[in-house]
Amino acid sequence: MKKTLGLVHTSATLVPVFQQLCAQYLPHINVFNIVDDSLIKQVITRGELQPDTARRVVNYANSAESAGADFIMFTCSSIGAAVETAATLTQVPVLRVDQPMADKAVSIGKKIGVIATLPTTLAPTSDLVKRRAAVAGKSIEIKSVLCEGAFDALMGGNPTLHDQMVAAALKELSNEVDVIVLAQASMARVVDTLSDTEKKVPILASPPIAMEYLATLL
Template identity: 50%
Template structure:
């Protein structure tokens, strides 16, 4: 039987692919689970290199060697057929942006939607981080977005000393206690608080009363924007 020319095609639709670049294994299960729940038809490719963050922290900046590896991962994502790649680490966000023109796919930052919302919610923005190399890029991004929109902004940067070491030592409770204490100390000084690292989002259920001060994290909004880009 000859099929009708108006019959719908039975050819399968190509699978859309989102590549996620991680610098810590902590973010892999959380973002994979979020993607599976919100977009089960999207294929997720997780690219994990935990030496990236340790090398950036040791040097205090993104080195040429780190940039070379980032370039490799961008190309790997493109070769795998990804429709977009998102970095899940703010410490290398700007470096990825700088390399974006070298590939033919959107290069996204997980913290960009969060930073845009923070700059729109108030003039006084508090940024909390446990890693020094994440603090400055996140704060700089918020300031840059505010300038682009012509909004005044004052960013208070707060590094939670000892929290990262506690987590590395397996002391998750100690990490959380230090971060929550630092957050409480910022509430009277700012209009909105940003958790600079995606891995800090797990603290949201434990916040308690913040006196009406919004506390933002990046995984939900960042992933939603990445999925929409496909």
Template identity: 40%
Template sequence: MSTVCFFHTGSVLCEPFDELAAEYIPEGDYFHLVDESVIDELLSVGELTPSITRRICTQLSLAEQAGADVVLDTCSSTSPAVDTARQLVDVPIVKIDDPMAERAVELGDRIAVVATAESTLGPSTELVERKAEATGESASVESTLVDEAFEARLDGDTDRHDRLVSERVVGLAEETDVVILAQASMSHLESDLSDRVSVPVLSSPSLAMEAIANRVTE
């Protein structure tokens, strides 16, 4: 079975992906690669600079050198850099939101993308638009930033974070066919929100792990 590398820009994601790996690739080998300075600088400068892109490409190249047969980039904000890294790294690199964007396009024409970090909103929205274009589908993508929730999470107020995101999703669900939770940090809300609204609510981790499981068992 193939070896998987999970590339994170936050160490907080290691434990959740340990749990996902136990569920989706219980017999598989995997390791984590973490560079928190990437997201710190990205949030500081507000955009994915050439310097940050080079660092991400270096980390993904190191993942290959460390023995990974497939890499999952778990940070949606770094998504555009993966397109560059794919030209430099010989092993497959999966963006965490690739499978989610593909599923969203399959489910409806009116898609809402919800993020709490501005660095994620643009890349996630553009990814959905590209997936729709690639399949010939006509999609209307609405981007929504819940920046108050991001601040609440930084302050450690997860209850307020969850309430603000949930309120926004419930409102959007009345006008869309599917809602995307664009960051893994919101994925714990997927189940509850799916019960509260009449349209599909998607988050990236489980769908990404389904894609990884299919690759490593081929």
């Protein structure tokens, strides 16, 4: 009998991204999507993840389980803390999309760069990397970089400016660290615009790494 993966998104733009990745990495798995962009909008407006939003995240995990998911993954890093809580309250495994990426970064180097366009994503991702390093028993250094204004440019209909700002930050950060972690999946496309000489260190994006990880489990 086919396994079923439930994906919970805070942006509809991520549905086709993960649809393609599922076809590539999990061709024999049933997949369904739950989308609610009010979750991330609430976090951004408030500047942090608050209890009532976290409770809704837990409810979505329960909904996915009730819908028949054998495994659940949340594709947004900003709600990561609530996802970890949800994992303790469901009967099926629940994964935050950035955990496999954090584990890979820790395995690659000691100096780890974390880059984001939202402060609400930068802090949770940096915290996750620190905790996964502790689990691995490894001492690391983290350099966190916020591309201020890039997210506003993207939401304001200027993706070119967003990509230019992120690319510039990536080039600068690559001179200071062993590996770079992208805190948001929306930044991944910028990596493809960089030349091999500009990508001086590995630059990790969570979606493909998470799907590789799920393929080993499912």
